[in-house]
Amino acid sequence: MTRVAIVGTSQVAALKEAWDAIGVHHPRHQVSFFAVPMPIYRKLRLNDRLVFGLTEAQVRKYPKAARVVRRINRATAIDLSGMDRVILSGHNWPQVAAAALAAGFDIEGVREAGSPQLMSRQAFDAICADLAEQTLPDSVWRDWSGPPIAMQAVALPAESCLASGDRRFASWRAISARPAGSDAVFDLVLDAYEAALRRVGIAFLRQPAETRLPSGLTAAEHSRGSNRLGEDVVPHPDTDHWHMNAGYGAICFAAIFAWLDATTAGAPAPIS
Secondary structure: OEEEEEEOOOHHHHHHHHHHHHHHHHHOOOEEEEEEEHHHHHHOOOOOOEEEEOHHHHHHHHHHHHHHHHHOOOOOOOOOOOOEEEEEEEEEEEEHHHHHHHEEEEEOOOEOOOOEEEEHHHHHHHHHHHHHHHOOOOOOOOOOOOOOOEEOOOOOOOHHHHHHHOOOHHHHHHHHOOOOOOHHHHHHHHHHHHHHHHHHHHEEEEEHHHHEEOOOOHHHHOOOOOEOOOOOOOEEOOOOOOOOOOHHHHHHHHHHHHHHHHHHHOOOOOOO
């Protein structure tokens, strides 16, 4: 049996709900989850014994946060030292920057959509490499001494965001008006990020291609009906376009299983 820990932010909810539904069909894997909302996630620490969570001092200092962590996970930390594989979920890749590039520029040999500015491929590749390095996870994960580790990509926002006036989605609204080649922009940013992760020993599990639209968004069906992190079923409001549902999580598990099988067999982790 492969013992797997999935740790991260509220993005884990889709994977947790999916596993609750499909786990019985995969007895070869024992999956544990440890996840908290992003503001609290920033407080979590990994010690030299590979215990990840709130330290005893932080539990005393942040009692309210500790109650939230304990309510969701029934513990304030998880021991990763006994795991066979670890998956990080909720660390963002440079998707917002990728959207801004696709919205503002045509890129030589990549995107020709009538954008107001033209960028050379050389400049674009350099930007991709720089974005990837800037967005790598914290050094504790880059200096990881535990079992094989992978990062589960945060999904692109759902296409429902196009109806939102939120300025965070302005780039995607611009892309939707000129979508030609935008998928290639996102793929190249992802390629650069995956290469940067590989250099620090972390595999990258991309968003499943079948859930993505050419405009660099996630099909609405994969976000509709998503629920908040926790044991109680509390749906996200219609204004939430970032979180995915259990159906999406189930699709992601196909890539997770492939990575588990590949690393168990001693083969290199899949690229996508």
